[in-house]
Amino acid sequence: MDKFNPKMKKIARKRAPNVLIDILPTPIFSMLFLLHINQIATYLFLSDKETLNISVNTKQGGADTCAGRYVYMHNLPSRFNDDLIKNCEAYIELRNKCKYLVNSGFGPRILEDDYNHTTQVLTIETGSWYSTNQFMLEVIFREKMRHYECLTNDSSLSSAVFVPFYAGFDVRRFWGYSVKLRDELGEDLAQWLRKRSEWKKMNGRDHFFVTGRVGRDFRRATDQDSDWGNKLMRLPEFENITMLSIETNSWSNEFAVPYPTCFHPKSRTEVKRWQRQVRMTKRRHLYSFAGAKRPQIKVSIRGEIIRQCLASQERCKFLDCNNQSRDCSDPVKVMEVFRDSVFCVQPPGDTPTRRSTFDSILAGCIPVLFTPDSVYNQYNWYFPKDHTKYSVYIPEKDVKNGKVSIEKLLASISEGRILKMRNEVKKIIPKIIYTKPGEVGPEKIEDAFEIAVARVLDRVQDMPPN
Structure with a gap:
């Protein structure tokens, strides 16, 4: 999906306010200098079948808005x-x-x-x-x-x-x-x-x-x-x-x-619309788990999580992701389960992290984590340092040893705290999407x-x- 494919007869791309540039494909590089009132936009285009490098230098009041932010992309074979x-x-x-x-x-x-x-x-x-x-x-x-x-x-x-x-x-x-x-x-x-x-x-x-x-x-x-x-x-x-x-x-x-995740919006307006939708959703389930057992991993707590969830059917929704089930390959079904849940439990899978954690946050569901390596020790650029603001932490060993009831622990969290956590999760959404x-x-x-x-x-x- 290369909008700058040289086979195209004409490409229009907006790079500065009120400036519209039409680029005609030529076998040589094209450089266009445009002067628009007090703004100067310099465009240098280099295009071939493998990649496109663009040099943009927008000056506002004499300042280069890209100073210190220029990135060069290698044109690899x-x-x-x-x-x-x-x-x-x-x-x-x-x-x-x-x-x-x-x-x-x-x-x-x-x-x-x-x-x-x-x-x-x-x-x-x-x-x-x-x-x-x-x-x-x-x-x-x-x-x-x-x-x-x-x-x-x-x-x-x-x-x-x-x-x-x-x-x-x-x-x-x-x-x-x-x-x-x-x-x-x-x-x-x-x-x-x-x-x-x-x-x-x-x-x-x-x-x-x-x-x-x-x-x-x-x-x-x-x-x-x-x-x-x-x-x-x-x-x-x-x-x-x-x-x-x-x-x-x-x-x-x-x-x-x-x-x-599956959400790739093009504007702030779309993101705000989605944030408003997940904030206003009435959630039927106290918590949910989308996943499958990991019997080959002896230390996995997934079996215990599934056992507890099935025993709490009125308050827990289990989406079975075994090889025979197609539920977890249905992105709408996954988002529906997370959207309808206050908490989403996110135990490790084959590795400590899961795509599901980001799907649940996108749905406005508060993640429940069992090891710091699932999020806290990983995504430091994207989440608040104080993990209690947006998540619940239950040590793996407490679940494995049957010392904690997930349902009772989550049910004990006050509505006021839940509201604050959901608001924090909502703030994270724009940061974790592409x-x-x-x-x-x-x-x-x-x-x-x-x-x-x-x-x-x-x-x-x-x-x-x-």
């Missing part, structure tokens, strides 16, 4: 990104993910009429709901970066450098293969980056990339073929690069960003992408010189 998803049908581990690549990683548009529901759950009229897969973040982030207002094709201006490598797709396609094959593309990328002039500026410490997988997939401990993942983050070059992932397991150069690319002006939302880029820029600025 297609083997590092586009080819990985172009051939995804060829890999067994990726085959069932290919359908989610449409709409720049947002996935198919959700039409609520396609689902068998008697009441409207989503704000479908806005056209901002998609069946988004939780592992599509690197595709979504790259498209968002293409429309970032301070993207530049002049690396000398940049404060940070984005590497649009689809690391998650790379690691996923070769699970079960030799470590040599799994490490090959990452090592190739490291060599490619070392040769770039942008690398030499800070030896890669100003570089960053995004992956839709968890951090441990890229930190294989040994070179045994039986070991998990690849060793991307153990390569000397990548020890300097910042990695943004949906879950981290290192606190040196890894930072957690939200899982993608909005449609390209929105500027007063309707622009400081979403998960904007927060991540701003924090990366802060991190680079705070680094000591070489």
